[in-house]
């Protein structure tokens with residue numbers, strides 16, 4: 009490959025003075041970026057800093073408003089809508105781009121189906137899909153329909169799709185946001201292998217430990233401006249965080265405060281079974297923060313949805329304050345004070361075509377007027393409060409949810425659930441795609457809620473979050489609760505041991 | 517950061533005007549200009565009031581259809597429902613169970629509303645509880661309501677017998693309030709109520725939420741099936757109101773009353789800018805759409821160079837053009 013060095017050794021893709029505006033609102037300001045052959049280049053920044061926008065511009069999904077892009081030293085105008093794939097550029101999008109009714113195999117080979125004598129070679133495509141999935145350590149069935157997959161599995165399919173294209177430049181926009189440590193490791197192994205073969209990666213993530221561990225260089229953006237590019241070896245997690253936020257961050261996690269032993273039990277789950285969950289028992293006390301850990305597919309989300317009345321349960325009882333909840337009745341559990349925040353914000357969380365107000369108040373409309381009437385003033389007040397409280401940053405207040413940055417969508421979703429001031433809050437991946445600065449705010453917010461007597465269940469694939477926040481941790485494996493850890497037992501090793509099936513504790 | 521935000525917020529007001537919401541009114545203005553060029557009589561207040569009055573039935577039905585379509589469903593049975601409700605209403609008035617003609621008409625109006633609501637409820641329950649695609653469910657009830665009408669009328673017409681009742685009831689269609697024909701007043705009143713319901717009430721928010729993503733609505737604690745069913749009931753009530761205006765006009769119905777009205781209603785909704793896949797409702801656009809449909813027919817009648825037998829074809833073309841325009845506007849936005 010002929011590559012003219014430009015701004016350094018072996019640059020494959022570089023961008024100079026890239027600016028971007030959306031209908032008059034500027035979001036990128038003259039950003040420079042270069043990507044070398046065989047490097048993993050991390051792109052960091054707060055929510056709304058412009059990372060996804062830069063990724064889209066460098067992969068041809070959005071045209072820049074001004075600035076130039078060089079591929080192998082030659083100025084190029086990247087073809088739109090993913091046609092840049094022909095140039096060897098693949099993208100794993102932050103928001104999935106999968107057609108819901110296709111199977112996994114069909115998705116992987118979409119647009120480049122393999123045919124022999126004009127007839128689709130299904131057997132070959134299936135085998136090839138299986139090979140890529142196995143390589144990533146994923147157990148997804150290659151014949152499953154996309155719409156039946158969980159968020160994490162959809163993410164795996166996106167990754168498999170990009171990797172299977174033999175691209176020489178791969179953009180990964182928060183590929184690990186919904187993956188747990190184990191799945192992420194499998195992905196990183198493949199990424200390293202491909203890098204050593206010469207593939208270049210751009211890696212966006214809010215998980216600082218992953219970035220310091222995986223990347224070779226780091227570029228930091230703040231408010232749409234380039235701040236710094238440096239070799240990862242010269243930085244640590246803390247200094248990256250400071251560059252992103254522009255100020256010093258105090259401790260990420262608040263001080264843990266355990267609830268008194270004699271606090272009332274607000275939630276008891278007795279022998280609940282669903283399609284994949286078997287016989288789950290646990291309870292929650294007033295003011296407690298209870299963690300749920302486990303691998304993807306261990307049944308955490310399904311159990312929580314069953315508890316919230318969103319998913320049918322085949323056996324067992326759920327009591328809130330000693331009142332038995334009817335199965336599959338969201339309204340009853342909500343009336344009893346339980347709120348559930350989904351991790352699938354695109355399919356179950358937000359109306360992507362509606363503005364922030366409509367999304368924020370959707371779950372709590374009865375608070376904004378009587379007799380079914382809605383008071384615009386009251387809703388506007390709620391929005392102003394939520395934007396302050398959760399630091400939701402948009403450059404245009406009327407923007408529809410689907411056009412907000414991923415992290416800000418997550419904050420909006422959290423704000424929406426909090427609007428009903430629940431007594432029991434179940435949050436599934438609360439900080440999915442949220443930057444460190446805001447993460448800290450959210451952790452302190454959760455701790456403050458618990459101090460005020462709200463009970464919180466945190467389901468998370470991010471181990472540090474579970475460890476830093478929770479006073480008790482339930483570990484699930486293959487649909488069963490396999491351990492409950494308390495106090496000093498709550499360590500990464502212990503949790504891993506239980507979730508990998510190396511250890512098991514009989515739970516009452 | 518904050519100063520920057522405030523600036524953009526005020527600055528963007530003008531650019532923010534939703535083109536899709538304005539498009540039907542622009543189209544209407546264009547049509548009026550075309551009509552005036554074709555025939556000077558066209559633009560007279562008298563002619564326009566006539567056209568508006570004639571469009572009232574479709575407009576009223578389409579207001580109901582706006583609810584059903586916004587919540588992501590479809591109701592094909594409305595045309596048959598018009599015939600069915602009207603037949604029952606006239607049969608009731610002919611039965612003479614109430615002697616006083618005024619009381620009789622009041623009772624008949626009430627009956628129409630109840631029957632319309634029940635027909636809508638049936639549609640709603642079949643789609644939600646029965647979990648049948650609305651297209652299929654209402655295709656079924658379309659046949660049922662039409663069949664019942666044919667049976668009631670024994671294939672012929674059902675005509676209002678009492679002259680006294682007819683005279684008393686006539687003004688409901690032919691009368692006017694402060695110079696404005698009653699049907700126009702009714703359409704404006706019903707649309708105002710519908711707009712209030714859609715844009716200012718909790719229920720309207722629920723309709724749009726269910727139409728744009730039923731799963732998100734369910735996870736937000738909204739009773740999705742109930743919202744959808746109510747939309748069908750509202751559709752039934754709107755059909756009943758249309759019938760209440762229709763009966764005094766001719767004083768009779770037959771098995772062919774309201775044929776193809778469902779398509780006209782859906783066309784009006786789509787021209788008005790409501791998304792056929794649900795999730796956005798524009799009820800003022802809807803009545804504008806109904807008016808446009810009638811205007812096109814009127815222009816063709818008044819002009820000499822297009823045969824009025826082509827009206828159906830032209831209306832078909834309009835719906836396709838409306839969809840194309842809408843899609844191009846979505847892209848730009």
Ligand SMILES: Nc1ncnc2c1ncn2[C@@H]1O[C@H](COP(=O)(O)OP(=O)(O)OP(=O)(O)O)[C@@H](O)[C@H]1O
Pocket residue numbers: 030031035053054055056057058059060061062102401402403407411412413414415416441443
């Ligand atoms: N299509 C669009 N129309 C209007 N504004 C947009 C559009 N896409 C992005 N934006 C705005 O551009 C800004 C940057 O968004 P971007 O998605 O690049 O952020 P990000 O750095 O990826 O954040 P996150 O970490 O939350 O994913 C945000 O203010 C966002 O609202």
Ligand SMILES: [Mg+2]
Pocket residue numbers: 059060061102181413414415
């Ligand atoms: Mg992003």
